[in-house]
Amino acid sequence: MxxxxxxxxxFASFGLLEAQQASVPSQPTPIGxxxxxxxxxxxxxxxxxxNLRAEADAIDAQFENRALVLHDPGLQAxxxxxxxxxxxxxxxxxxxxxxxxxxxxxxxxAFALPNGSVYITTGLLAxxxxxxxxxxxxGHETAHIYERxxxxxxxxxxxxxxxxxxxxxxAAFVPGxxxxxxxxxxxxxxxxxxxxESIYGYSREMESQADRDGLAAMTVAGYDxxxxxxAFELLDQDRTLEYEPRPTFYHDHPNLTKRREEALAFADxxxxxxxxxxxxxxxxxxxxxxxxxxxxADIESRRPRTTVARATRLVDAFPGDPQYQVLLGDxxxxxxxxxxxxxPDEFTPDGENKxxxxxxxxxxxxxxxxxxxxxxxxxxLRENQAKAEKAFLAAIERNPEYALAYRELGFLYQDESRFxxxxxxxxxxxxxxxxxxxxxxxxxxxxxxxEKLQAAPPH
Amino acid sequence: MNFRRQRSLGFAAAIFVxxxxxxxxxxxxxxxxxxxxxxxxxxxFPIHSACMMPPQASLTRIGMKGAEGMxxxxxxxxxxxxxxxxxxxxxxxxxxxxAIDPLSSGASGGxxxxxxxxIQQKFSSVLPLxxxxxxxxxxxxxxxxxxxxxxxxxxxxxILVFVQGVGQVVTQARAxxxxxxxxxxxxxxxxxxxxDAKTGEVLGFIQVxxxxxxxxxxxxxxxxxxxxxxxxxxIGSARKRAAARGH
Numbered sequence: 001m002x003x004x005x006x007x008x009x010x011f012a013s014f015g016l017l018e019a020q021q022a023s024v025p026s027q028p029t030p031i032g033x034x035x036x037x038x039x040x041x042x043x044x045x046x047x048x049x050x051n052l053r054a055e056a057d058a059i060d061a062q063f064e065n066r067a068l069v070l071h072d073p074g075l076q077a078x079x080x081x082x083x084x085x086x087x088x089x090x091x092x093x094x095x096x097x098x099x100x101x102x103x104x105x106x107x108x109x110a111f112a113l114p115n116g117s118v119y120i121t122t123g124l125l126a127x128x129x130x131x132x133x134x135x136x137x138x139g140h141e142t143a144h145i146y147e148r149x150x151x152x153x154x155x156x157x158x159x160x161x162x163x164x165x166x167x168x169x170x171a172a173f174v175p176g177x178x179x180x181x182x183x184x185x186x187x188x189x190x191x192x193x194x195x196x197e198s199i200y201g202y203s204r205e206m207e208s209q210a211d212r213d214g215l216a217a218m219t220v221a222g223y224d225x226x227x228x229x230x231a232f233e234l235l236d237q238d239r240t241l242e243y244e245p246r247p248t249f250y251h252d253h254p255n256l257t258k259r260r261e262e263a264l265a266f267a268d269x270x271x272x273x274x275x276x277x278x279x280x281x282x283x284x285x286x287x288x289x290x291x292x293x294x295x296x297a298d299i300e301s302r303r304p305r306t307t308v309a310r311a312t313r314l315v316d317a318f319p320g321d322p323q324y325q326v327l328l329g330d331x332x333x334x335x336x337x338x339x340x341x342x343x344p345d346e347f348t349p350d351g352e353n354k355x356x357x358x359x360x361x362x363x364x365x366x367x368x369x370x371x372x373x374x375x376x377x378x379x380x381l382r383e384n385q386a387k388a389e390k391a392f393l394a395a396i397e398r399n400p401e402y403a404l405a406y407r408e409l410g411f412l413y414q415d416e417s418r419f420x421x422x423x424x425x426x427x428x429x430x431x432x433x434x435x436x437x438x439x440x441x442x443x444x445x446x447x448x449x450x451e452k453l454q455a456a457p458p459h
Numbered sequence: 460m461n462f463r464r465q466r467s468l469g470f471a472a473a474i475f476v477x478x479x480x481x482x483x484x485x486x487x488x489x490x491x492x493x494x495x496x497x498x499x500x501x502x503x504f505p506i507h508s509a510c511m512m513p514p515q516a517s518l519t520r521i522g523m524k525g526a527e528g529m530x531x532x533x534x535x536x537x538x539x540x541x542x543x544x545x546x547x548x549x550x551x552x553x554x555x556x557x558a559i560d561p562l563s564s565g566a567s568g569g570x571x572x573x574x575x576x577x578i579q580q581k582f583s584s585v586l587p588l589x590x591x592x593x594x595x596x597x598x599x600x601x602x603x604x605x606x607x608x609x610x611x612x613x614x615x616x617x618i619l620v621f622v623q624g625v626g627q628v629v630t631q632a633r634a635x636x637x638x639x640x641x642x643x644x645x646x647x648x649x650x651x652x653x654x655d656a657k658t659g660e661v662l663g664f665i666q667v668x669x670x671x672x673x674x675x676x677x678x679x680x681x682x683x684x685x686x687x688x689x690x691x692x693x694i695g696s697a698r699k700r701a702a703a704r705g706h
Contacts, residue, residue: 051527058530065534066513067572104576300580363588363600436565438574442608445657 043094049114049151053095056113056150063103063119070102070122070293078286079138082131083118085221086139092116096145100138102290106297106306108238112141114150122297125290126310127238131278132218132227136263139214139221140228146213149206156203211259215266224275229263232256240342241305243355284317295327299334302364307331308340315391322395322402329391329405333412337371337381388412403432407443414446419454423447493688494593495663499653500693508554509620510612510656512582513575514541516624518674521643523632532675539677540624544651547682547689548620556612558619564611574609581606582621582652589652589664596661603659616656623650626674647674649681651688663692 063069083100092098096116105121112118118141120134128134144150202210215225236256284291291310298307311328318324345351358367371377389412395405410425426447433440498504516537518529545555558575561568581603589601607619626647629637637644646668653663665688669680 048527055528055530059528062530062534067576106580296577297580300577301584360587361591363585365602366600438564438566438570438609438611441614442605445605445608 043148043151045095045151046155048155052151052154053115056115056117059113060099060115060117063101068104070104070290072102072289075102075287075289079120079134082134083138083142085223086135086217087142088217088220090146090217093146093148098142098145104293104297106294106301106303108235110137110141112144112150114145114148114154116145118142118145122290122294125287126294127234128231128283128287129234129280130227130230130283131286132223132276133231133234134283135218135221135223136214136225136228136231139217140210141214142217143210143213144202144206147206147209149202149210153202153206208262211262212266215263216270219266219270219272219275222272222274222276224271224277225263225267226271227277229260229267232260232263236260238306240347241309242303243346243352243359281317284313288314288318292323292327295331299330302359304331304335304338305340305342308335320398322399322405325391325395325398326402326405326408329388329395329412330408332384332388332391333408333415335384336368337377337384338368339380385412385416401432403429403437406432407439410443410446410450414450417453419450422450423454426450491667491684491688492593493663493665493692494596495653495692496597496599496660499662500691502693504617504655504662506551506553506617506694508556508616509548509618510556510558510610510616511541511545512558512579512619512621514538514622514624516540517626519627520630521627521633522630523636526627529628536624536626536675536677537622539675540649540681541622543677543682543685544620544622547686548694551689551694553694556616558610558612560612562611562615566611571611574606578603578607578610578619585661586650586652589661590666593664596664599660601661603654603661605657605659607654607659608657610656613656618662619654619656619659621650621652621654623652624648628674645674647680649685651685663694665689665692 079100079102083098087098096114098116098118100118100120102125103119103121106123107121108123108127110118110120110124118138120137120141124137125134128137211228215228218228219225233256291314295307295310295314298304298310308328308331311324311331314321314324315328343351346355358370362370372381389409392405392409392412395402396409399405406425406428410422410429413419413422413425426443429443430440430447433443496504499506514537516533518533518536520527520529549555556562558578559568559571561571564571585601585603589596592600595601603619607613610619613619624647627643627645629643629645633642634645636642649665649667649669651665651667652661654661665685667681667684667688669684674680
């Protein structure tokens with residue numbers, strides 16, 4: 001018995017000792033137009049910090065190796081320009097090299113690594129509406145780096161030894177942890193430790209501090225801080241579009257309404273006479289590659305309402321571009337029997353429970369099949385198919401040589417059992433598509449299939 | 460009085476043992492198992508070639524002061540797990556190709572990466588359902604869609620293979636502490652999913668939990684169990700043995 005007590009005592013002592021070592025005081029940033037410069041030179045690196053920095057470098061390399069960083073020269077130049085403006089002439093903290101990178105990930109998120117890498121997901125870029133909003137997000141993330149939050153949070157996590165939560169975050173492999181898994185599905189490539197920070201976020205105090213510092217940084221850079229309040233509103237509206245089993249930290253950490261109110265209060269006190277927001281059209285133009293990637297990723301991730309919303313935005317901005325018309329058509333085709341926005345029933349507790357079951361227990365095909373049992377949903381399917389057809393035909397009208405429009409129209413007609421029409425469009429696609437197109441074989445198989453069905457006697 | 464004291468001590472010791480055991484070992488004991496469609500197990504869908512999707516693995520180290528990421532080690536482990544699966548498939552004369560190999564398609568690396576990324580995304584949305592109801596595989600409930608046919612390796616492959624691993628390793632000090640007062644233990648899972656390379660239909664799924672061996676030695680940790688599961692699915696030596704017997 002005494003041995004057991006000794007062991008318990010030892011365990012407790014380790015915890016206390018570590019808590020003492022890890023407690024580094026963090027000064028709150030006063031509200032003002034000048035962003036904080038963080039603990040700066042006063043920050044003392046521990047062995048755990050050095051390990052975390054090495055881990056951050058390894059994560060950067062991993063993202064690159066797995067082709068998760070979107071390298072589009074125009075988009076990169078835009079993000080770099082906004083990032084550098086927000087950084088201004090503040091001194092660069094020790095052991096930090098700033099890099100602004102776009103991560104191919106449909107979840108709405110942004111995060112900063114302790115080595116200075118700031119990642120903004122295609123999901124968040126696709127949601128934002130202006131350059132000033134992007135400046136606010138980058139200001140928030142760079143504030144985490146200035147304040148050394150990744151290091152401090154890592155020390156805190158280690159102190160609490162939330163091992164079980166870390167493993168739950170990687171719950172793709174933990175029996176029973178499906179809700180957590182779904183939230184992390186899109187970020188399955190991200191290190192589990194980083195996952196904890198990006199899902200659970202930093203502490204409330206750190207997030208509030210980064211909000212204040214980010215607002216100050218964007219204001220000093222000449223952006224209107226009201227844009228950040230609008231960004232919080234967009235995040236709040238967007239979360240109602242699809243059922244999310246677990247919110248990401250931008251949604252709930254701390255409460256978005258409170259963050260919006262704080263941003264507005266800051267803006268009332270500090271907005272300079274002339275400040276920049278940026279035109280919505282210019283922003284969509286700059287981030288279009290991220291939106292396009294994201295629409296395709298959302299289609300594969302069972303987020304059809306989000307795809308329709310994003311594709312509509314692209315088409316509204318550039319109605320003459322056949323690529324965007326095809327994306328809109330594809331989004332409506334994927335939406336199937338679902339409505340473009342949630343019905344009031346979906347917001348009731350029963351409705352939410354039903355959605356949770358749909359997302360976690362049945363496949364997309366089973367969900368559509370279940371929806372089609374009601375006449376309303378059958379009507380919705382017909383409407384969405386008509387909208388998809390209209391978008392594909394609009395793309396063909398704008399550019400009759402655009403092969404992808406014929407392919408997608410073929411898919412739609414095959415769904416509708418219009419096999420003859422499908423065959424015509426598949427043939428068109430095969431005539432127009434480049435010889436090196438990766439899709440020739442698949443469409444060849446589909447063509448053979450619809451020709452066979454076309455020839456078969458009707459039942 | 461003495462008896463009462465002994466009884467209380469015994470009761471306290473029993474509670475301590477129960478609590479320690481429940482924290483040291485997961486309550487829902489994982490089972491190594493596999494599920495496959497009948498056409499695989501019956502041999503009606505012969506597998507001569509496989510296309511390997513990029514492996515994914517994540518390791519976490521847990522020490523006395525908590526957890527640390529192991530990104531570099533995770534990459535090496537992913538490669539080791541992929542090699543392990545490949546070697547078992549090769550032992551059955553299954554030709555191996557890579558999903559990111561452009562072969563003679565003439566497609567750029569960027570195009571192939573884009574297709575691979577879309578397929579991985581779709582797989583990520585289907586995997587939780589497969590894990591929830593693996594029995595659905597036999598009913599052809601899961602598919603990745605015929606977009607898998609866009610991979611250059613699809614043309615000459617029968618199956619696509621997804622290899623994933625997640626694990627936690629514990630430091631020696633943490634392991635000793637776990638022995639006394641409970642806590643995290645070394646643990647890992649290897650998942651292998653097999654899909655039709657032309658239609659994207661999920662044909663088989665294997666989950667393997669290691670024995671007592673070190674996780675970092677993939678062959679030692681998973682080799683024998685994986686071999687058995689593949690054999691149960693009629694992939695691997697069991698098929699060869701059956702063929703040799705003239706069945």
